[in-house]
Amino acid sequence: MTVTSGRAGSATVRCPICLDVFSWDRTDEDLYRFSEDSSYVPLTIPPGSSPQKREGVRRLAHIRCPNPSGDRPPHFLPLLYTAYRPPIVIGMVGASLSGKTHLLAAIMGEIERDKLAPYGLKADALDPVRHRNFIQQYTQPLMERSRRLPGTVEGVADFADALLISSSEATWPVAFFDVGGEDLSGLRENTRFLSGLNALMFVVDSATVGASADARDDTYRSVLGMLHPGSGYLDVPAVVVINKADLVQFASPVDEWIHRPQADHLQPAAILAESRDAYAYLHRAGATALLQPYRYCRRCTLHFASATGGPARDDGYPHGVRPMRVLEPLVALLAMSGVFGAAAAREVGN
Ligand SMILES: Nc1nc2c(ncn2[C@@H]2O[C@H](COP(=O)(O)OP(=O)(O)O)[C@@H](O)[C@H]2O)c(=O)[nH]1
Ligand SMILES: [Mg+2]
Ligand SMILES: [Zn+2]
Incomplete structure (x- = not known):
């Protein structure tokens, strides 16, 4: 069971990097952040964070594309990706x-x-x-x-x-x-x-x-x-x-x-x-x-x-x-x- 932050439901996403389509339940788990040494490191939103703080963290968060066809090296998309227009x-x-x-x-x-x-x-x-x-x-x-x-x-x-x-x-x-x-x-x-x-x-x-x-x-x-x-x-x-x-x-x-x-x-x-x-x-x-x-x-x-x-x-x-x-x-x-x-x-x- 995934935790959702008032954003229950899943979205269908076409990743602009591998062009695979995948379904993404809008979870706040498995998030990453882009670190100073140019890699992605796990990011957790502390339980009990205020809604404002949660929103601030989500703005920086990335998810790892599941790349269902398995044809690309690992890649990441901003968590807010689905908030944008189609690519x-x-x-x-x-x-x-x-x-x-x-x-x-x-x-x-x-x-x-x-x-x-x-x-x-x-x-x-x-x-x-x-x-x-x-x-x-x-x-x-x-x-x-x-x-x-x-x-x-x-x-x-x-x-x-x-x-x-x-x-x-x-x-x-x-x-x-x-x-x-x-x-x-x-x-x-x-x-x-x-x-x-x-x-x-x-x-x-x-x-x-x-x-x-x-x-x-x-x-x-x-x-x-x-x-x-x-x-x-x-x-x-x-x-x-x-x-x-x-x-x-x-x-x-x-x-x-x-x-x-x-x-x-x-x-x-x-x-x-x-x-x-x-x-x-x-x-x-x-x-x-x-x-x-x-x-x-x-x-x-x-x-x-x-x-x-x-x-x-x-x-x-x-x-x-x-x-x-x-x-x-x-x-x-x-x-x-x-x-x-x-x-x-x-x-x-x-
Ligand atoms: N004169 C000129 N030569 C270019 C220009 N752009 C690329 N070239 C030359 O064209 C060759 C092929 O370019 P490249 O970008 O590798 O082509 P691609 O195979 O289509 O990716 C290169 O070795 C460049 O020297 C340009 O704007 N002007
Ligand atoms: Mg080329
Ligand atoms: Zn992808």
């Missing part, structure tokens, strides 16, 4: 070497530098241990030491990191999955991950835009094919990121956008204008396969971005790493997912 689960889709890992490292780096604040958003780690690991493994080597990041294992949709993103009104868990590899259709275990995605970030290597159709087109096709139930539009918001735009930064219309400073609020009209330019850019290059997300997804925006600001030489970036416009695609995806309210969600990507 926004972003799949970063692209062929290997398109720059997904660098892009996510740069996005997290900009968020660490509080660059979501001008949009009125605040970000915290969902699971502080995992977030710190991500920052130490990817963001710090790239942004503080200008190191080229090693290639990642591809072929399986893999959880990368998750945040709690808050607007003045609500908090959304936002999880990032790396959906790499060329032929995803043969991997049955991917179906579970793909069906758990509710936002897509397609990553295009600008250096390959004019090239003939290749593996990257298959990646798009298999993801869209697996998510797409048949005819009609796919109701998952999508962004197409023309990445490594530093390599084509002087070509029109890339030069119009890539050097622009970050906006200080959500600008649906600018997002639309950039999407039109990026669409024309892909269309002119004959990269019609890369326009599939735009054709199949009900809401889709297109963006130019560069994770590094310049090309690598050997194992590093000799001129330092300066991300350009990496947050804009994320902000558009958040807007289409409702983070800026219903009116903004209708205005972006239609």
Whole structure:
């Protein structure tokens, strides 16, 4: 018999880290707290605690995800997780070497530098241990030491990191999955991950835009094919990121956008204008396969971005790493997912 604190009953939860669904009786047992030495230690709420004190402790508490399919290392969720909105689960889709890992490292780096604040958003780690690991493994080597990041294992949709993103009104868990590899259709275990995605970030290597159709087109096709139930539009918001735009930064219309400073609020009209330019850019290059997300997804925006600001030489970036416009695609995806309210969600990507 579990003790409940006036919150009897259980909740059905989809964990944004393993994407398993589990039932969680709202117990105050088996709680953990994130400790100073970056681990989770058991947390008990002393019996007889006042309701105020109990609430204070619960705010810091985490639970361990039971991960029924047993496919992930141990992971933890805030106890108040179910008090938040359903998670926004972003799949970063692209062929290997398109720059997904660098892009996510740069996005997290900009968020660490509080660059979501001008949009009125605040970000915290969902699971502080995992977030710190991500920052130490990817963001710090790239942004503080200008190191080229090693290639990642591809072929399986893999959880990368998750945040709690808050607007003045609500908090959304936002999880990032790396959906790499060329032929995803043969991997049955991917179906579970793909069906758990509710936002897509397609990553295009600008250096390959004019090239003939290749593996990257298959990646798009298999993801869209697996998510797409048949005819009609796919109701998952999508962004197409023309990445490594530093390599084509002087070509029109890339030069119009890539050097622009970050906006200080959500600008649906600018997002639309950039999407039109990026669409024309892909269309002119004959990269019609890369326009599939735009054709199949009900809401889709297109963006130019560069994770590094310049090309690598050997194992590093000799001129330092300066991300350009990496947050804009994320902000558009958040807007289409409702983070800026219903009116903004209708205005972006239609
Ligand atoms: N010029 C340039 N090169 C990049 C950029 N981002 C990544 N790269 C290069 O592209 C290669 C592949 O990137 P990676 O993030 O590992 O791709 P992934 O396989 O999709 O995760 C890296 O070795 C980088 O040197 C960028 O913004 N600009
Ligand atoms: Mg990678
Ligand atoms: Zn889980």
